Amino acid sequence: MSFLAAIGRIVLSLFAAIGRVALFGFETISHLFRPPYYPREIGVALMQIGYFSLPVVGLTTIFTGGALALQIYAGGARFSAEAVVPQIVAIGMVRELGPVLVGLMIAARVTSSIAAEIATMKVTEQIDALVTLSTNPMKYLTLPRVLAATLVMPVLVAVGNIIGIMGGYLVGTGRLGFNAGTYLRNTIDFLEPSDIATSLAKGAVFGFLAALMGCYYGMQSGRGAQGVGRATKSAVVVASVLILAANFILTELFFAA
Amino acid sequence: MIELRNVHKSFGPKHVLRGVDLTIAKGKSMVIIGGSGTGKSVTLKCVLGLIQPDLGEVTVDGQDVTKLRQGSRERDAFLARFGMLFQGGALFDSLHVWENVAFRLLRGSLKKSKSDAREIAIEKLRRVGLTPDVADLFPAELSGGMQKRVGLARAIAAEPEVIFFDEPTTGLDPIMSGVINDLIREIVVEMGATAMTITHDMTSVRAIADDVAMLHGGTVRWTGPVSQMDTSGDAHVTQFISGSAEGPIETVR
Numbered sequence: 001m002s003f004l005a006a007i008g009r010i011v012l013s014l015f016a017a018i019g020r021v022a023l024f025g026f027e028t029i030s031h032l033f034r035p036p037y038y039p040r041e042i043g044v045a046l047m048q049i050g051y052f053s054l055p056v057v058g059l060t061t062i063f064t065g066g067a068l069a070l071q072i073y074a075g076g077a078r079f080s081a082e083a084v085v086p087q088i089v090a091i092g093m094v095r096e097l098g099p100v101l102v103g104l105m106i107a108a109r110v111t112s113s114i115a116a117e118i119a120t121m122k123v124t125e126q127i128d129a130l131v132t133l134s135t136n137p138m139k140y141l142t143l144p145r146v147l148a149a150t151l152v153m154p155v156l157v158a159v160g161n162i163i164g165i166m167g168g169y170l171v172g173t174g175r176l177g178f179n180a181g182t183y184l185r186n187t188i189d190f191l192e193p194s195d196i197a198t199s200l201a202k203g204a205v206f207g208f209l210a211a212l213m214g215c216y217y218g219m220q221s222g223r224g225a226q227g228v229g230r231a232t233k234s235a236v237v238v239a240s241v242l243i244l245a246a247n248f249i250l251t252e253l254f255f256a257a
Numbered sequence: 258m259i260e261l262r263n264v265h266k267s268f269g270p271k272h273v274l275r276g277v278d279l280t281i282a283k284g285k286s287m288v289i290i291g292g293s294g295t296g297k298s299v300t301l302k303c304v305l306g307l308i309q310p311d312l313g314e315v316t317v318d319g320q321d322v323t324k325l326r327q328g329s330r331e332r333d334a335f336l337a338r339f340g341m342l343f344q345g346g347a348l349f350d351s352l353h354v355w356e357n358v359a360f361r362l363l364r365g366s367l368k369k370s371k372s373d374a375r376e377i378a379i380e381k382l383r384r385v386g387l388t389p390d391v392a393d394l395f396p397a398e399l400s401g402g403m404q405k406r407v408g409l410a411r412a413i414a415a416e417p418e419v420i421f422f423d424e425p426t427t428g429l430d431p432i433m434s435g436v437i438n439d440l441i442r443e444i445v446v447e448m449g450a451t452a453m454t455i456t457h458d459m460t461s462v463r464a465i466a467d468d469v470a471m472l473h474g475g476t477v478r479w480t481g482p483v484s485q486m487d488t489s490g491d492a493h494v495t496q497f498i499s500g501s502a503e504g505p506i507e508t509v510r
Contacts, residue, residue, distance in 0.1 A: 036365065121349075128307050129347035132340075133361050133411075134333045 024216050031136075031143045041144035049110050049145070049211070050152030054159065056105050061093070061160040064101060065167025068092055073176050085176065086186035089168035094191060094199045095255070098161040100247050103206030106153065107239040111214040114145055115235035118218025119228040127219070142215040146208060153207025154200035161199060198254045205250065206243045213239035258283050259304060259419070259451065264313035266299055273299050274310070275475030281468070286445050286452040288462050288483075290497060291472035292506065297455040298344075300472065301421055304453070305339060306332065317419070337367065340412035341421040346404040348396035354407055355392035358382060361415045381410040385440055402433040409437070413444055420445065422454040426461050438464035459498060462486075471497060473506065 068089050076082045118141055121127050130137045165187060172178040217235035221227045259281040266274040273296040281287040289297050302308040303315055306322050315322040317335070325332040348357050358378035362369045369377070379389045385406040396404055405425065412420055425441060426434035438461050445452045445465075454465055462469060463483065470480040471494050479491045486494065496504030 038364070124345050125343045125347040126349055128302070129341070129343055129349070131307060132305055132336060134336045134365050135360075136327075 028142050031139050045144045045148035049149050057156050057160045058163045061164035062167035065164035066171040069168035069171040086183045087190040090187045090191050093164035094161045094195050099157050099202035102157050102160040103243040106210045111210045111239040112236050114214030115218045115232045119221035119231040122221045146211040149207035149211035153203040157203030209242045210239045260316045262314045264310045266310050286467045288454045288466035289470050295472045338418045340417035342408045342412045344423040346408040350396050358410045358414050381414050385410045419451045426458045
């Protein structure tokens with residue numbers, strides 16, 4: 001009986017957590033329609049989340065694009081389909097790997113730093129100080145970060161897609177003997193506008209989730225250094241899992257026949 | 258006037274406040290004393306509405322604090338009348354010192370132009386004994402005593418009617434403590450503000466207080482003017498003042 005009770009408790013606390021996160025998300029979005037706004041904070045967040053993530057996005061995707069080209073060439077060779085490398089790299093990067101990899105890198109880089117920063121502010125009473133200074137922490141801290149991440153992620157995904165395809169191109173033309181002009185033409189001809197649109201839409205959703213989780217766990221942080229550590233860890237883990245789960249759901253939605 | 262009536266607050270199984278009754282008259286400096294973990298900070302945060310009491314009433318000039326909705330205009334207007342000095346300073350470490358001090362003046366209903374806000378910030382910094390050149394430093398570049406002073410400058414920047422001090426001398430050397438105590442006293446008198454301080458530093462109490470309240474076991478054990486504190490006849494108060502291990506207050510907590 002106590003075993004069943006334990007399962008029940010876990011399920012209940014899971015639903016409670018989902019409810020809290022959802023309420024937190026709705027509250028964040030509601031502040032989008034209620035002034036005052038803090039444009040300076042949004043600007044800083046755009047720089048932090050967008051501009052400064054570019055190196056990490058570029059490095060991740062260029063290597064993945066290159067490896068993808070090698071794998072498809074080796075795999076395709078088994079049934080004499082080596083020629084499809086440009087098309088598959090393009091599809092693989094744009095539809096799946098671009099958004100997911102960039103999303104996970106943002107979860108690692110941005111979610112962690114947001115969670116640690118807000119948790120530290122909470123622990124050192126800076127969040128209370130904001131309230132006593134008539135400033136709503138949801139407006140001043142959460143909304144700018146979530147908004148910036150949602151806006152800037154599609155751009156990062158687009159950059160990641162391009163650099164990933166370039167990684168495939170470099171390996172394809174340098175190592176696998178593809179003709180440069182043909183490779184590019186095949187890539188461009190094969191990609192549909194809808195592939196790119198869904199890719200960017202995924203990016204926006206992942207950006208929203210990554211920043212929201214950072215803010216949520218930061219605000220929920222317990223006391224002391226341990227509290228900050230736990231908040232950061234939970235934020236990154238949950239953001240990563242949510243990004244992968246959302247990716248599955250979105251792929252099902254966009255591409256299911 | 259600030260009034261707390263029968264305020265209760267629990268965190269899980271821990272009953273921190275068990276019916277606090279306290280009245281702070283306008284323009285008076287009330288100091289709340291009591292051991293660690295007796296609910297001094299919780300009491301103060303209940304007045305500010307940072308913590309919602311489970312039961313009881315907190316009124317400021319007749320207005321019920323617990324009824325003000327988070328983020329509403331009434332609550333913003335209410336909070337604009339308060340200043341608070343936090344225990345650790347709680348300065349925003351991403352902002353310059355002057356932006357910290359002028360935080361309220363740079364946004365919201367009290368918004369002023371950037372140059373005016375900076376001017377006021379520098380004037381407030383001077384008031385707490387800091388030179389204008391600290392204005393462009395970051396809080397992390399300051400010593401503990403200087404951070405306290407900046408926190409104090411931020412608390413008084415918007416000319417509040419009520420100022421809260423959360424353990425203003427904790428972590429400071431005796432001389433710096435004395436300086437901060439004198440500053441608090443001067444500022445409160447000069448601004449005619451109502452002050453509510455929590456501390457367990459008895460030097461601080463004697464320097465700052467008009468009235469004293471002792472919190473013990475989640476209720477107000479004794480309250481009265483600071484002049485009567487030594488002759489209160491209450492064993493708890495006497496033990497606390499003398500810092501003796503012998504007495505009704507358990508030393509194992």
